[in-house]
Amino acid sequence: MRGSIRVMIASSFLLLALGGRVFGQEQVSLADLEKALYHQGFEQVHIRERGDSLQVFFEHREFRNPIHSMEYASRILEQYSPAGLSYVPLYHNQPMGEYAADRSWTAELTREDYRYFKANNKFSDYRFHIRLVPSIAANFGYYDKPVRAKTSLILDTRWYFMEGISLQSGLLIPIQNSLDAQDLQPRLAPSQLSIFRHLARSHYAFLSLGTFFNNRYGGDLQYRFAPINGRWSFGAELALTGYYHIQDGKFYTEVMDDLMLTADVEYRTPIEDVSLKLTAGQFLYEDIGARLDMIKQFGNVDIGLFGSVSKAGTNIGFQFAFPLWPGKILRGRKVELRTTEEFRWEYSYNNEDLVNQSFRTGMPRLSDITRQYNGHFIRGK
Structure with missing residues (x-):
């Protein structure tokens, strides 16, 4: 129930967005997608376009298991993302690898992936966590x-x-x-x-x-x-x-x-x-x-x-x-x-x-x- 409410809130947030690109039936920008994920606890969110697919960099410190964080991100993005969607989860501000959203493949990161991450890495994107x-x-x-x-x-x-x-x-x-x-x-x-x-x-x-x-x-x-x-x-x-x-x-x-x-x-x-x-x-x-x-x-x-x-x-x-x-x-x-x-x-x-x-x-x-x-x-x- 709690997860469904989160997704409804994130979806409502996206419905208000004005766009730069069409995902599904809604017109939203990549910045709006990043904000929607950040609103749900994701940090260091950077979405990169690669042709007709999206590569999503993120860190979510509430989840121990990266599978759960990627599944949660997919529930938020599923109505708006293209068929080709992959994730690059971070751990301790370091990218760990690339994973297909449907979990069909995993791959080591390329030098281009590392360059993109370094160019967009912002420490202001982290919240002050009290554990x-x-x-x-x-x-x-x-x-x-x-x-x-x-x-x-x-x-x-x-x-x-x-x-x-x-x-x-x-x-x-x-x-x-x-x-x-x-x-x-x-x-x-x-x-x-x-x-x-x-x-x-x-x-x-x-x-x-x-x-x-x-x-x-x-x-x-x-x-x-x-x-x-x-x-x-x-x-x-x-x-x-x-x-x-x-x-x-x-x-x-x-x-x-x-x-x-x-x-x-x-x-x-x-x-x-x-x-x-x-x-x-x-x-x-x-x-x-x-x-x-x-x-x-x-x-x-x-x-x-x-x-x-x-x-x-x-x-x-x-x-x-x-x-x-x-x-x-x-x-x-x-x-x-x-x-x-x-x-x-x-x-x-x-x-x-x-x-x-x-x-x-x-x-x-x-x-x-x-x-x-x-x-x-x-x-x-």
């Missing part, structure tokens, strides 16, 4: 207290100020804590300077500097080779971090000398939307080992099982990731209040030994990002 992000850590199975948990709510935002470069920060509000001795005073949320790059064709890089989840601070560099239509992808991660802690309004740190260096290979199996990922190397606390993940994508939801072995011991567990309801809460022309597009949680059976420990930054890992944009997933094949 509501729950943060939950829990241990289970203790005799005296079966569940020990630490729950907080994060209010954060991300500013884009250069191509692919942003600053994220916010306020962490503790709700309850039976897991450790940290106080319940509001404090600075994990804050990072992030640089995301979609390099030539299938190469990606992501650098993050600042404070992270799991009480880590320092730098994290990720690289990934992920062909848009390939079943294999490869990645590496280098991180140098230290421990930090905020207590009684004071910021405590330890020496930044914990080196993490890992490499991984991931295979998207012919089984529908199931991927296998093997990661090996040195994890936190100089723990050398390997981890195998099996991940199943259910549209907007990822569910995974994993097993780990290292010098510290063995471990098994599960993880999941999904967007939080309701998404948009309030949206204005330049400001939006919403829930997070991705809530990720992982549970390990072995809570005592630090087996293949890692940490979360303020963005998903590169493998989790590129998996969403893989052509086999988009086309449902």
